Amino acid sequence: MGLRGRRSLKLLCAGSRASQFPRSCGSVPQLPRPWLRACSSRSLSGLIGPIACPPLSALTLFISQQRTADFVSATTSYFRNSQKRPVATATVYTDWQRRCRYSVAANAAVRLGEGSCLPSAKMGSRKKVHAFVRVRPTDDFAHEMIKYRDDNKTIDIHLKKDSRRGVVNNQQTDWSFKLDRVLHDASQDLVYETVAKDVVSQALNGFNGTIMCYGQTGAGKTYTMTGATENYKHRGILPRALQQVFKMIEERPTHAITVRVSYLEIYNESLFDLLSTLPYVGPSVTPMTIVENPQGVFIKGLSVHLTSQEEDAFSLLFEGETNRIIASHTMNKNSSRSHCIFTIYVEARSRTLSDEKYVTSKINLVDLAGSERLGKSRSEGRVLKEATYINKSLSFLEQAIIALGDQKRDHIPFRQCKLTHALKDSLGGNCNMVLVTNIYGEAAQLEETLSSLRFASRMKLVTTEPTVNEKYDAERMVKNLEKELALLKQELAIHDSLANRTLVNYDPMDEIQIAEINSQVRRYLEGTLEEIDIINLRQIQEVFNQFRVVLSQQEQEVESTLRRKYTLIDKNDYAAISAVQKAGLVDADGHLVGEPDGQGFGLGVAPFSTKPGKKSKSKKMFKEQLRPSTPPAKPVAFEDFKNERGSEINRIFKENKSILNERRKRASETTQRINAIKREIDMTKEALNLQKSLREKQGEYENKGLMIIDEEEFLLILKLKDLKKQYRTEYQDLRDLRAEIQYCQHLVDQCRHRLLTEFDIWYNESFFVPEDLQMAVKPGGSIRPGMMPLSKIVSLGEDDQDRFSQLQQTTLPEGPDSVSFYNAKVKMEQKHNYLKTMMGLQQAHRK
Numbered sequence: 001m002g003l004r005g006r007r008s009l010k011l012l013c014a015g016s017r018a019s020q021f022p023r024s025c026g027s028v029p030q031l032p033r034p035w036l037r038a039c040s041s042r043s044l045s046g047l048i049g050p051i052a053c054p055p056l057s058a059l060t061l062f063i064s065q066q067r068t069a070d071f072v073s074a075t076t077s078y079f080r081n082s083q084k085r086p087v088a089t090a091t092v093y094t095d096w097q098r099r100c101r102y103s104v105a106a107n108a109a110v111r112l113g114e115g116s117c118l119p120s121a122k123m124g125s126r127k128k129v130h131a132f133v134r135v136r137p138t139d140d141f142a143h144e145m146i147k148y149r150d151d152n153k154t155i156d157i158h159l160k161k162d163s164r165r166g167v168v169n170n171q172q173t174d175w176s177f178k179l180d181r182v183l184h185d186a187s188q189d190l191v192y193e194t195v196a197k198d199v200v201s202q203a204l205n206g207f208n209g210t211i212m213c214y215g216q217t218g219a220g221k222t223y224t225m226t227g228a229t230e231n232y233k234h235r236g237i238l239p240r241a242l243q244q245v246f247k248m249i250e251e252r253p254t255h256a257i258t259v260r261v262s263y264l265e266i267y268n269e270s271l272f273d274l275l276s277t278l279p280y281v282g283p284s285v286t287p288m289t290i291v292e293n294p295q296g297v298f299i300k301g302l303s304v305h306l307t308s309q310e311e312d313a314f315s316l317l318f319e320g321e322t323n324r325i326i327a328s329h330t331m332n333k334n335s336s337r338s339h340c341i342f343t344i345y346v347e348a349r350s351r352t353l354s355d356e357k358y359v360t361s362k363i364n365l366v367d368l369a370g371s372e373r374l375g376k377s378r379s380e381g382r383v384l385k386e387a388t389y390i391n392k393s394l395s396f397l398e399q400a401i402i403a404l405g406d407q408k409r410d411h412i413p414f415r416q417c418k419l420t421h422a423l424k425d426s427l428g429g430n431c432n433m434v435l436v437t438n439i440y441g442e443a444a445q446l447e448e449t450l451s452s453l454r455f456a457s458r459m460k461l462v463t464t465e466p467t468v469n470e471k472y473d474a475e476r477m478v479k480n481l482e483k484e485l486a487l488l489k490q491e492l493a494i495h496d497s498l499a500n501r502t503l504v505n506y507d508p509m510d511e512i513q514i515a516e517i518n519s520q521v522r523r524y525l526e527g528t529l530e531e532i533d534i535i536n537l538r539q540i541q542e543v544f545n546q547f548r549v550v551l552s553q554q555e556q557e558v559e560s561t562l563r564r565k566y567t568l569i570d571k572n573d574y575a576a577i578s579a580v581q582k583a584g585l586v587d588a589d590g591h592l593v594g595e596p597d598g599q600g601f602g603l604g605v606a607p608f609s610t611k612p613g614k615k616s617k618s619k620k621m622f623k624e625q626l627r628p629s630t631p632p633a634k635p636v637a638f639e640d641f642k643n644e645r646g647s648e649i650n651r652i653f654k655e656n657k658s659i660l661n662e663r664r665k666r667a668s669e670t671t672q673r674i675n676a677i678k679r680e681i682d683m684t685k686e687a688l689n690l691q692k693s694l695r696e697k698q699g700e701y702e703n704k705g706l707m708i709i710d711e712e713e714f715l716l717i718l719k720l721k722d723l724k725k726q727y728r729t730e731y732q733d734l735r736d737l738r739a740e741i742q743y744c745q746h747l748v749d750q751c752r753h754r755l756l757t758e759f760d761i762w763y764n765e766s767f768f769v770p771e772d773l774q775m776a777v778k779p780g781g782s783i784r785p786g787m788m789p790l791s792k793i794v795s796l797g798e799d800d801q802d803r804f805s806q807l808q809q810t811t812l813p814e815g816p817d818s819v820s821f822y823n824a825k826v827k828m829e830q831k832h833n834y835l836k837t838m839m840g841l842q843q844a845h846r847k
């Protein structure tokens with residue numbers, strides 16, 4: 001009798017015609033109408049929980065025909081999403097008379113679990129490990145000491161008091177263990193049905209499964225797991241599981257299912273491949289190692305064999321069994337001291353659907369070494385070493401089991417020994433797990449029996465969360481997407497032809513098409529094109545793109561036209577502005593001095609020659625005309641100076657300025673790039689941390705001291721490394737640029753200073769120096785042009801200049817009307833200073 005047989009069948013009926021359902025079904029509870037009306041998985045979760053209690057094995061529903069599709073899909077997703085754990089093959093009868101059955105999708109039909117009622121959705125899909133006890137048949141069964149209760153689950157142990165321990169004896173004598181089932185005198189058939197059948201069938205749906213036999217040597221672990229290989233009837237779980245797998249494959253022609261197997265032995269902490277003797281495997285060069293990756297644990301170096309039919313699989317099993325026995329002779333191994341893990345790997349892809357999803361699973365069938373304690377075996381020497389190993393690995397297994405059973409523990413010590421490490425993803429975790437504890441029925445073995453039962457009840461505390469191992473076939477996915485793309489293009493073509501549109505191309509644009517759009521945009525902006533026709537989304541995007549391109553080109557053109565015509569000063573370059581102001585070229589508002597309407601462009605000053613009405617005046621005439629009375633206005637003279645004596649220094653000044661601007665622009669671009677990289681680094685770091693914490697949560701993988709990380713994390717690390725490299729390069733560039741900018745700024749300041757200084761000298765020499773002194777300055781004279789002692793000639797002392805510009809910046813904005821006042825004041829002071837200087841110079845000359 002399997003699990004299912006012992007549960008009652010629950011019939012529920014629902015739907016608009018629910019009342020018509022058979023009275024003969026007895027008291028079939030009616031489902032509330034809103035259930036089917038709502039028919040969403042969310043509303044189902046609220047309704048199905050309370051209804052489906054108490055225990056049931058099959059949820060059978062009668063519903064009306066018209067709602068079938070809705071209902072099946074809602075129930076399916078409900079079961080898949082929230083009810084992984086519990087019950088019932090849900091069967092829907094749409095028409096009770098004809099009994100046409102809708103099985104609520106294979107993966108929605110769920111097995112009856114512990115507790116057996118449907119838990120509410122909140123309880124999640126955790127599931128307890130199933131623990132069974134199998135008692136080895138004996139004529140000498142200790143009836144007084146071992147008792148089974150009627151529930152077939154509870155086993156009571158009574159130990160007689162040890163008289164040697166005196167009168168006061170507090171020794172515990174009674175124990176009771178409640179497991180999932182006690183298998184007494186059970187046939188191999190029944191054992192398989194009870195223990196393994198569901199685990200194996202779930203494996204074909206993508207759930208991992210582990211079946212483990214535990215117990216003292218001779219208690220029947222190997223008999224349970226492998227069985228008597230010479231007797232078909234007495235074959236154990238292993239051959240039966242293989243048979244079931246191949247039978248199920250036959251029943252599922254809609255799926256392409258591949259089966260692989262491997263057989264591993266762990267003896268004295270060494271790994272042995274029990275199938276390495278097969279001719280095509282070849283000797284292994286490197287010793288096997290346990291490796292972990294996001295897909296799970298696998299043994300590097302262990303041969304895995306594809307089997308397309310049952311017979312091949314059996315041959316492999318027998319090969320392994322023979323090797324196990326031979327090895328125990330040739331290598332002097334005691335087979336009861338080794339752990340054997342036979343693994344069946346399943347991969348199922350849908351044949352009919354071109355679904356990129358596929359499921360994989362593995363079934364681990366574990367025959368553990370004897371669990372007897374060291375003291376009893378009285379082992380010595382080599383045997384002692386073996387026994388220590390066994391005890392160690394089994395006690396590590398026990399530690400792992402205890403940790404798994406403790407909800408508060410987040411670290412499970414899997415890597416303490418090869419056994420637990422190899423089974424890391426098969427103990428607890430996401431798999432269906434079953435333990436068979438093999439015990440003796442004899443009184444003499446009672447102590448070991450007790451310890452085995454304790455292990456079993458610990459195992460029962462472990463919960464697992466079986467989940468489907470769903471994978472994506474990237475190649476299939478790309479193919480599907482390509483197919484869909486082609487389909488959508490066809491669809492578009494149909495739409496276009498229905499809408500009477502000429503054939504539209506939806507492919508990415510080539511250069512010629514882009515150039516055409518550019519020309520359209522230009523013509524549109526010029527006004528020669530009325531409108532730009534909309535063709536498709538790609539074209540609209542390109543039109544916008546080209547607008548941007550044209551706009552930025554036009555901006556550049558305007559700027560260079562202006563530059564050709566005017567000297568442009570950056571409004572933010574305060575040094576340049578104040579220098580121009582010092583030179584008296586512009587007033588505090590940036591207007592040209594002497595130009596009341598301030599029509600100059602920005603702070604720009606049109607060269608003297610371009611000023612209307614002044615064009616025809618040559619410098620000489622200008623000088624001759626103005627010199628006797630008042631010197632020319634400084635702004636005008638400055639322009640003149642720049643074209644004449646100061647032309648070279650002005651050219652260098654301008655050149656430096658443009659280099660400086662260009663470097664500044666580059667620096668700002670580099671800064672933007674650095675910021676973008678920084679942002680990306682931060683994002684990548686965040687993603688990496690997430691990956692890391694996920695990895696830590698899932699348990700870290702280590703192999704030979706090296707951390708194993710998944711591909712996604714690896715790619716993130718590479719990306720981060722790359723970004724950091726970019727960041728360093730860009731940062732270095734920025735540093736170089738900054739140094740250059742500093743240097744250029746220095747040059748520009750120097751040039752400006754020289755330009756202004758020389759202008760002052762030139763101005764003074766040209767308009768204020770008396771005739772005789774002029775002679776001295778002229779070629780062949782005693783003073784070279786521009787070489788008149790600066791300290792003596794600069795008309796406005798540095799301090800005065802500073803004070804004035806400060807005044808301009810602080811006082812003037814408050815009272816713009818005072819400009820002329822201050823200008824006059826400055827001119828007065830300049831004149832005064834100049835006269836003072838000249839007198840000094842004349843005296844010096846006389847000497």
Ligand code: ADP
Pocket residue numbers: 135136137215216217218219220221222223224228336370438
């Ligand atoms: P273990 O692997 O636990 O050391 P075995 O499976 O090798 O023990 O069993 C020891 C012996 O007992 C074997 O000869 C086996 O055939 C026999 N045996 C164990 N359990 C049963 C059983 N349930 N029915 C019949 N024979 C059994």
Ligand code: MG
Pocket residue numbers: 221222223335336367
């Ligand atoms: Mg054995």
